[in-house]
Amino acid sequence: MKKTKIAGAVAVIVAAVAAGMLWQNGDSAADDVADNQTLASQPPESSEADAVARGRYIAIAGDCVACHTAPGSKEPFSGGYAISTPFGGIFASNITPDTQTGIGNWTERDFYRAVRHGKGKEGENLYPAMPYNAYVKVSDRDMHDLWLYMRSVKPVHNPVPATNLGFPYNIRLAMMGWNLLFFKNHGFEPDATQSAEWNRGAYLVDALEHCGACHTPKNSLGGDRDAYLQGSNLAEWHAPDITSNSYTGIGGWSLDQITQYLKLGSNHVAVASGPMAEAVSNSTQHLTEADLHAIAVYLKLQPD
Ligand code: HEC
Ligand code: HEC
Structure with a gap:
């Protein structure tokens, strides 16, 4: 019985790999806009100050620090936080410019491929606990500014323990099957029938802020169910429905009340706790009024 199961799993993986290779070559050229400079090879230049400041804002909006910093650590982005998933703990990497334990030897292109397409430096598949599913929509310009900002971050020597999940989740190749099923490999497409402000909101929610990572319900393999932002159970928390449904969602909130919640962590009816309190304190409270x-x-x- 066990053997059949394993053989079945292997067959699925092999089929997925074959299909995945065909499919993945299709749309991944987007990352070729980046170059082959490594992160640690060039110190940031003063002429880049504006871009670095913009990149810092992108890193905040993307909330990279939340996962890439161990609890209690004073070294942002140095990794080591184990993200709990239904499949086991997955350690977030050190993404400082350290050449031994961080991504100092990564090229800009490697970086884009990881953030937007979930590929490690050697082309291995990253686990979707890294929300590349959302970041695939991040624009080229924002990626470049983010890269320049990462270059300005202090390198920290901090080896991160290897993630070790049970079979079949320990096989990174199996993630190709996951990608095939659940990864939507295309960039952000503005909706011409909506206002520029609505489109900016869509970009922030879907690409950088990855609100759906917590608020869109998941199937048993961790892929998005077809119930966008309608509420999802996390390990110990429930991320409620944030659509405009008046009964289950936040349809009763005014624009100001939503903005207030994201800025201050509370409004007339709700106080953010747990993962949402963290999202507010690391990320949304720092966004401009216009973005909120x-x-x-x-x-x-x-x-x-
Ligand atoms: C929700 C948690 C989470 C957030 C938010 C997040 N990451 Fe990650 N990231 C991870 C995890 C987990 C891994 C390791 C995945 C693996 O081992 O397969 C990872 C891996 C990476 C890697 C690959 C590093 C390596 O050594 O292979 C890069 C680069 C990276 N993240 C950059 C970023 C950037 C930049 C941001 C913000 C825009 C970000 N991440 C936000 C969880 C996160
Ligand atoms: C890391 C997971 C996570 C992310 C990312 C996240 N949320 Fe939440 N959110 C939660 C949780 C959990 C709650 C419930 C908090 C509580 O019970 O206090 C919540 C609560 C909320 C509420 C209050 C809803 C209510 O009815 O009380 C709003 C509004 C909200 N989130 C909006 C957002 C938006 C917008 C984003 C993206 C900018 C976002 N969240 C990103 C986990 C998350």
């Missing part, structure tokens, strides 16, 4: 308003506009016009 755009998110609110987008959520308000979200069909339930």
Whole structure:
């Protein structure tokens, strides 16, 4: 019985690999806009100050620090935090410019492939605990600014324990099957029928802020179910429905009340706790008023 199961799993993986190779070559050229400079090879230049500042804002909006910093650590981005998933703990990497334990030897192109396409330096598949599923929509410009910012971060020597999940999740190749099923490999497409503000909100929610990573319910393999932002159970928390449904969602909240919640972590009816309190303190509270308003506009016009 066990053998049949394993053979079955292997067959699925092999089929997925074959299909995945065909499919993945299709759309991955997007990362070729980046070059082959490594992160540690060039110190940031003063002429880049504006881009670095923009990149810092991108890193905050993407909340990279939340997963890539161990609890209690004073070294941002130095990795070592184990993200709990239904399949086991997955350690987030050291993404500082350290050449031995971080990504100092990575080229800009490697970086884009990891963030937008979930590929490690050697082309291995990253686990989707890294939300490349959302970051695939991050624009080239934001990626480049983010890269320049990462270059300015202090290199930290900190080896991160290897992730060791049970079979078949320990096979990184199996993630190709996951990608085939659940990874939507295309960039952000603005909706011309909506306002520029709505589109900015859509970009923030879907690409950088990856709100759906917590708020869109998942199937048993961790892929998104077809119930966008309608609420999902996390390990010990429930991320509620944030569509404009008046009963289950936040349809009763005004634009100001949504903005206030994301800025201050509380409003007339709700106080953010747990993972949402972290998302507010690491990320949303630092967004500009205009960006928070755009998110609110987008959520308000979200069909339930
Ligand atoms: C929700 C948690 C989470 C967030 C948010 C997150 N990451 Fe990750 N990231 C991970 C995990 C987990 C891994 C390791 C995946 C693996 O081992 O397969 C990873 C891996 C990576 C890698 C590959 C490193 C290596 O050595 O292979 C890079 C680069 C990276 N992340 C950059 C970023 C950047 C930049 C951001 C912000 C835009 C970000 N990550 C946000 C969880 C996260
Ligand atoms: C790391 C997971 C996570 C991410 C990312 C996340 N949320 Fe949440 N969110 C939660 C959890 C969990 C709660 C419930 C918090 C509580 O019970 O206090 C919540 C609560 C909320 C609420 C309050 C809903 C209510 O009815 O009380 C809103 C609004 C919200 N999130 C919006 C967002 C938006 C917008 C984003 C993206 C900018 C986002 N969240 C990203 C986990 C997350």
